[in-house]
Amino acid sequence: EIVLTQSPGTLSLSPGERATLSCRASQSVSSSYLIWYQQKPGQAPRLLIYGASNRATGIPDRFSGSGSGTDFTLTISRLEPEDFAVYYCQQYDNLLWTFGQGTKVEIK
Amino acid sequence: QEQLVESGGGVVQPGRSLTLSCAASGFTFSRSGMHWVRQAPGRGLEWVAVIWYDGSDRYYADSVKGRFTISRDNSKNTLYLQMNSLRVEDTAAYFCARELWGYYGMDVWGPGTTVTVSS
Numbered sequence: 001e002i003v004l005t006q007s008p009g010t011l012s013l014s015p016g017e018r019a020t021l022s023c024r025a026s027q028s029v030s031s032s033y034l035i036w037y038q039q040k041p042g043q044a045p046r047l048l049i050y051g052a053s054n055r056a057t058g059i060p061d062r063f064s065g066s067g068s069g070t071d072f073t074l075t076i077s078r079l080e081p082e083d084f085a086v087y088y089c090q091q092y093d094n095l096l097w098t099f100g101q102g103t104k105v106e107i108k
Numbered sequence: 109q110e111q112l113v114e115s116g117g118g119v120v121q122p123g124r125s126l127t128l129s130c131a132a133s134g135f136t137f138s139r140s141g142m143h144w145v146r147q148a149p150g151r152g153l154e155w156v157a158v159i160w161y162d163g164s165d166r167y168y169a170d171s172v173k174g175r176f177t178i179s180r181d182n183s184k185n186t187l188y189l190q191m192n193s194l195r196v197e198d199t200a201a202y203f204c205a206r207e208l209w210g211y212y213g214m215d216v217w218g219p220g221t222t223v224t225v226s227s
Binding site: 032033035037039043044045046047050051056088090092095096097098099100101102 | 143145152153154155158167169203205208210211212213214215217218219220
């Protein structure tokens with residue numbers, strides 16, 4: 001089973017700053033199957049990025065994904081107030097879907 | 109508008125059973141793979157189970173294998189999760205989600221239903 005480790009656990013930033021979130025896999029992951037979600041308190045997750053770098057419908061272009069193999073990154077170029085949330089990466093391999101433990105982006 | 113709505117959550121004693129439902133609307137349910145994902149209080153997301161669009165294949169997380177059964181009724185646009193032999197550690201919000209075809213992600217999510225296993 002592929003384990004995803006997200007870092008940092010918490011990111012404290014101010015609106016307007018750049019956020020860089022890391023997702024590291026215990027084994028190589030197909031880029032096609034690396035996904036990023038955003039979750040706000042009391043809400044369901046929301047699809048942000050699929051295929052490592054493709055923005056989902058309606059996702060602003062300040063969100064971008066990159067990476068390959070075992071190292072993937074979600075970047076938020078300039079944080080807006082609504083971007084403060086928890087972010088999860090997720091992968092698929094061999095009939096198993098796994099999530100990272102999440103990175104909380106909080107207001108500094 | 110593509111929508112999923114879960115129901116059936118509640119408080120149940122350890123060892124008992126519960127069935128969750130997920131009603132789909134606004135898209136062709138019978139062409140979509142479907143997942144259940146759960147989230148224990150204050151914790152991260154955990155994938156639970158998946159079922160293929162036609163019900164031909166189903167796969168489970170090790171933590172629920174042999175106790176939970178995912179199923180669907182395409183004539184009713186409804187997904188189910190039969191949960192048997194419930195444990196305290198099954199306490200969570202349960203979300204149904206639509207498979208993002210070709211990418212093995214989840215692109216439409218319900219708001220979730222809460223299951224509490226407690227004596």
